Structures are given as C-alpha cells and as structure tokens.
Amino acid sequence: MQNRQEEKISQVVVTAVQMRDIEDRIFAAGMPVVALMEKVAGLIARRIQEIPPTPLFKGGYILSNSLQAEGFRVGILVGPGHNGGDALVVARELHFRGYEVWIYSPFSKLKELTSQHLQYAQSLGIPIYQTIEQLPDSDLLIDGLFGFGLERNLTDPIASAINQLNELSVPIYSIDLPSGLHTDTGEVLGTAIRATHTFCLGLWKLAFFQDQALEYLGKAELIDFDIPLADVEAVLKNAPSIKRIIPATALANLTLPRPQVTHKYKEGHLLLICGSRRYAGGAILTGLGARASGVGMLSIAVPESLKSLLVSHLPEAIIVGCPETETGAIAQLQLPEKTDLSSFNAIACGPGLTRDATPIVQEVINSDRPLILDADGLNILAQMGAIATLKKRLAVTVLTPHTGEFQRLFPDVPNAKHDRVQAVQEAAAQSKAIVLLKGARTAIANPQGAVWSIPESTPALARGGSGDVLTGLLGGLLAQAATKEIPVENIVVTAAWWHSQAGIIAAQERTELGVDAFTLTQYLIKVLSN
Numbered sequence: 001m002q003n004r005q006e007e008k009i010s011q012v013v014v015t016a017v018q019m020r021d022i023e024d025r026i027f028a029a030g031m032p033v034v035a036l037m038e039k040v041a042g043l044i045a046r047r048i049q050e051i052p053p054t055p056l057f058k059g060g061y062i063l064s065n066s067l068q069a070e071g072f073r074v075g076i077l078v079g080p081g082h083n084g085g086d087a088l089v090v091a092r093e094l095h096f097r098g099y100e101v102w103i104y105s106p107f108s109k110l111k112e113l114t115s116q117h118l119q120y121a122q123s124l125g126i127p128i129y130q131t132i133e134q135l136p137d138s139d140l141l142i143d144g145l146f147g148f149g150l151e152r153n154l155t156d157p158i159a160s161a162i163n164q165l166n167e168l169s170v171p172i173y174s175i176d177l178p179s180g181l182h183t184d185t186g187e188v189l190g191t192a193i194r195a196t197h198t199f200c201l202g203l204w205k206l207a208f209f210q211d212q213a214l215e216y217l218g219k220a221e222l223i224d225f226d227i228p229l230a231d232v233e234a235v236l237k238n239a240p241s242i243k244r245i246i247p248a249t250a251l252a253n254l255t256l257p258r259p260q261v262t263h264k265y266k267e268g269h270l271l272l273i274c275g276s277r278r279y280a281g282g283a284i285l286t287g288l289g290a291r292a293s294g295v296g297m298l299s300i301a302v303p304e305s306l307k308s309l310l311v312s313h314l315p316e317a318i319i320v321g322c323p324e325t326e327t328g329a330i331a332q333l334q335l336p337e338k339t340d341l342s343s344f345n346a347i348a349c350g351p352g353l354t355r356d357a358t359p360i361v362q363e364v365i366n367s368d369r370p371l372i373l374d375a376d377g378l379n380i381l382a383q384m385g386a387i388a389t390l391k392k393r394l395a396v397t398v399l400t401p402h403t404g405e406f407q408r409l410f411p412d413v414p415n416a417k418h419d420r421v422q423a424v425q426e427a428a429a430q431s432k433a434i435v436l437l438k439g440a441r442t443a444i445a446n447p448q449g450a451v452w453s454i455p456e457s458t459p460a461l462a463r464g465g466s467g468d469v470l471t472g473l474l475g476g477l478l479a480q481a482a483t484k485e486i487p488v489e490n491i492v493v494t495a496a497w498w499h500s501q502a503g504i505i506a507a508q509e510r511t512e513l514g515v516d517a518f519t520l521t522q523y524l525i526k527v528l529s530n
C-alpha cells in the first residue's frame with residue numbers, strides 16, 4: 001500500500017537537470033552524499049534478493065534465501081560516476097549475502113566516492129576485471145555504467161563492450177536507467193544496454209515515457225528513496241508539469257457513481273461523424289467505443305448507404321444517414337429536424353471519413369462545440385493549415401494524431417520521433433488545442449504546457465481500428481463531462497488510460513495477437529468492473 005507521499009512521488013516525472021537540482025537541495029540541507037548512496041543501493045540490493053526464480057536462472061533459485069544465493073553468479077558493471085558507486089555498494093551487499101560476485105570496471109578515472117567503494121570491494125577479495133574479454137560467466141548482470149550524468153555519445157571501447165554484453169543471454173538489471181540512454185529524450189547515445197529490468201531511482205525520469213527508449217528499459221520499477229516532496233515542489237514550481245498517470249487519477253475523472261436522479265440528456269449527447277463506403281467498419285468501432293463510455297445519447301452521422309449497417313450494430317444510437325459523394329464519403333451533414341450542432345455536448349469527427357469529406361470537417365471546426373478530430377479529420381485539418389485554423393475556434397479542440405498524422409499537422413514542430421514529450425507540448429501550445437500523441441506510450445499536452453503520460457500499454461493495440469475505438473470512448477466521456485464541468489484534459493487522460501488498460505487485460509486473456517479492435521471494445525467495461 002502506498003502512502004500519500006509515495007503516491008504523489010510516483011506521479012512526478014523529471015528531467016536530468018531537475019533531478020540534479022532536487023538532489024542538490026537534499027545535499028545542501030545536510031544529507032551526506034555517501035549516506036544517500038548507501039540508502040539507495042541498499043534498497044536496490046534488497047530488490048535484487050527478492051527477484052523470483054525464472055527459467056533463465058539456473059535450477060530455479062530462490063534468491064531471497066542466502067543459502068541458495070551461494071553459487072549464483074552476479075556480474076556488476078561499474079562506470080566512472082555515482083551510478084558506478086551505487087553498483088559497487090550493491091556488489092558489496094550481495095557479496096556478504098553469499099552471492100558469487102565479480103566486478104567489471106573498465107574506467108581508469110573514477111569519481112572519488114566510486115573509487116573508494118572499488119578499493120573496498122577489492123579488499124574484500126571480489127574479483128575485478130578491466131576488459132570485456134576477461135569476464136567470467138554470470139547468471140545476472142547489474143548495470144551501473146552510467147545514469148543521469150551521461151550526456152555525450154558512447155564510443156569504443158565501452159560502446160563495443162556494451163554491444164557484447166547485450167549479446168549474452170543473461171538478464172540485465174539497470175540502475176537508474178539503461179546505460180547509454182539520454183535521460184530526457186530516451187535517445188540511444190551511440191549504443192545502450194538492453195535491460196531486462198530497470199530500477200529508476202527516486203523519481204521517474206522522462207526517458208521512461210519516450211517510445212524510443214522502451215526496447216531498452218525492460219520492466220521499469222521506481223525505487224522510492226524518500227525524496228522530500230517540498231524539494232520536488234521547490235524545483236518544479238515554475239516548470240510545466242509532466243505527470244505519470246496512475247489508476248487513481250484516471251478513475252477520479254469518471255462520473256461514478258451516477259446521481260440517482262438523472263436522465264439521458266444529462267449524461268451527455270455525443271455526435272460522431274465517421275465512415276465512408278470504403279471504411280464502414282471504422283464507424284462501427286467508433287460507435288462501440290462511445291457505447292462503452294456510458295454516454296447518455298449517441299448520434300452517429302454516416303453516409304446514407306451505411307445507415308442500416310450501423311443500426312444493426314448499434315441499435316441504441318440515432319443513426320443519421322447523410323447525402324454522399326460519388327466516392328461514398330459524407331457530402332454534407334444532414335441532421336434531423338429541430339437538431340443542429342448546438343444540440344450536442346461534444347462532437348467527434350474523423351474515423352473512416354476519407355479526405356473527400358472536407359466540407360464537414362470545416363463545418364464542425366466552425367461550430368462552438370467541444371470537438372475531437374481524429375484520422376481523416378486530422379488530415380483534412382492539416383490541408384487547411386492546423387495552427388491558423390484552430391486559433392479561430394471558440395470551443396475546446398482535442399486532436400488525437402499518431403506520429404504520421406502529427407507530422408502532417410505540425411510540420412514545423414521538432415520531430416516527434418526525437419522527443420515526443422517536447423513535441424506534443426509545443427504542438428499544444430502553438431495550436432491552443434489539447435493534443436494526444438498516440439504511440440506505445442501515449443502523451444497528452446494542454447496549451448499551457450502540462451503533459452501527461454500513460455505509463456503502461458501493450459503492443460497488442462498496434463492494429464487497425466484500435467484508434468477508432470479510442471475516439472469513440474473519448475467522445476462519449478467528453479460529452480458526459482461537458483454537463484459536469486470536468487476539465488477536458490482530465491477526460492482525455494482518462495480515456496487514453498482506459499483504452500490502454502483494456503488492451504492490457506485483453507492481451508492477458510487472449511495473448512498479444514488476440515486483441516483486434518472489435519474485441520478491444522468488449523474489454524473496455526472490464527477495466528471498471530475488474
């Protein structure tokens with residue numbers, strides 16, 4: 001069970017500079033550097049001893065039992081800085097717990113504290129090797145080569161040593177972050193350790209939320225070493241916040257329980273505008289995503305020829321058949337009598353439209369309703385010039401691009417592949433929209449510069465149509481929230497978290513290959529009922 005301090009700490013995300021500033025405050029307040037290193041590395045050593053036996057570990061060791069630790073070989077990779085110092089403290093602790101420890105220390109110049117720990121390890125008789133060729137076999141490697149102090153590209157001989165270590169079929173546990181990754185962008189600086197598991201120290205670093213880092217991080221875990229919240233707040237107070245979403249935050253934005261006395265229009269009326277003759281299924285998936293949100297009323301505008309298909313899949317929805325172009329796209333929005341766009345609490349527009357539906361996208365952009373644009377809605381917006389067009393909007397806009405759509409929308413924003421967090425932040429600031437950048441780790445930014453990251457998901461979602469499900473879900477939540485004054489960015493965060501969790505649960509039950517977009521819609525409600 002987490003206490004309040006731990007829960008707050010687990011949501012904070014920092015850059016390398018911010019982490020350094022926070023540590024400096026702690027040291028300035030009197031905490032000795034050496035004591036902090038002991039504390040941190042002691043926690044890591046304890047976690048290593050708890051590692052459950054896996055098939056990779058020979059003979060199924062129970063590592064928490066020191067008798068069975070005997071004969072278990074742990075290689076400790078030691079860099080020149082305090083990341084190496086942490087590793088050496090872990091080496092010493094595991095040595096005394098009965099592990100068979102060796103040290104790889106390829107650098108001749110070490111920081112003073114690191115050097116002292118190395119000297120002591122040597123005095124204990126722990127073998128120390130300088131070159132990669134000398135290294136004995138091991139059952140586990142602990143990576144303490146570089147932490148958040150790494151700023152330049154790695155070169156040989158350490159770069160080729162890392163490549164060789166990656167080739168061994170031995171689990172690697174990285175301290176703070178896999179050596180070779182940039183702490184903020186998650187970029188690989190020359191080369192990097194491919195960790196099985198990473199113990200992020202103290203506060204989550206930005207790299208953990210960058211898609212390009214994921215293949216290197218393995219399973220990520222925060223080692224909380226009691227950084228005072230006051231120091232965190234003092235350093236972050238003027239910076240735009242970057243938050244890691246935890247379930248409690250995501251669930252708090254859902255309007256549950258519903259009030260006893262309510263009615264369908266009080267629970268939001270969403271208009272979906274989607275589909276074409278070519279992409280009929282996208283309209284169904286978007287509708288099913290919206291259904292799972294619990295929205296009070298659902299209207300779906302589709303080309304006339306799709307109407308009966310939609311009715312058969314979503315009998316509860318009002319299906320609005322619209323005149324269509326020769327190519328089977330919606331030609332114009334033809335809402336029922338006495339209805340206009342102001343009848344809806346939110347509009348979600350885009351999945352499966354094709355680029356022939358330009359007039360409709362223009363019409364919804366001109367409306368004063370909260371609007372979500374996705375897929376072809378975004379492509380059409382990009383053709384209009386996203387930033388200039390959105391600045392004229394009177395109501396809130398949410399954009400949900402994947403990386404390709406993002407680049408078409410914001411060609412002048414630095415490449416989202418390099419630093420997704422910064423890219424989404426700038427796009428939101430420039431467009432005054434809330435931007436949700438899809439990916440393995442979806443990031444959301446508001447125009448004020450605040451960013452939220454969804455910390456876990458599954459590649460099972462990398463399938464056509466799963467984004468359509470998100471658009472429907474988000475639309476339904478937004479329509480409900482509009483009648484309840486919940487900030488729109490909170491709703492976007494909740495929808496993205498919910499969507500990822502449904503993917504995770506579905507993949508657990510059905511494997512990563514079993515989560516087609518229709519199946520995903522069936523798992524959305526399980527996230528709340530589990």
Ligand SMILES: NC(=O)C1=CN([C@@H]2O[C@H](COP(=O)(O)OP(=O)(O)OC[C@H]3O[C@@H](n4cnc5c(N)ncnc54)[C@H](OP(=O)(O)O)[C@@H]3O)[C@@H](O)[C@H]2O)[C@@H](O)CC1
Nearest residue numbers: 033040080081082083146147148149150151152153154176
């Ligand atoms: N402060 C504390 O007590 C606490 C710190 N903690 C731990 O400290 C870690 C940060 O420690 P750190 O600042 O010493 O930096 P670290 O990541 O070990 O490496 C920097 C070293 O690498 C060197 N170097 C850089 N680039 C290089 C290259 N391309 N090729 C070769 N060398 C290169 C660079 O040399 P320089 O650039 O100065 O020449 C410098 O010597 C942090 O991640 C966490 O594990 C926690 O225990 C909490 C308490």
Ligand SMILES: Nc1ncnc2c1ncn2[C@@H]1O[C@H](COP(=O)(O)OP(=O)(O)O)[C@@H](O)[C@H]1O
Nearest residue numbers: 438439440457458459461462464465466467468
């Ligand atoms: N590797 C991945 N890991 C986790 N989620 C992913 C991954 N790839 C894609 N997704 C998610 O799947 C959805 C795909 O949406 P999108 O690209 O718009 O697909 P479509 O337009 O076919 O519906 C997004 O929510 C995205 O975040």
Ligand SMILES: [K+]
Nearest residue numbers: 146175177179
């Ligand atoms: K490391």
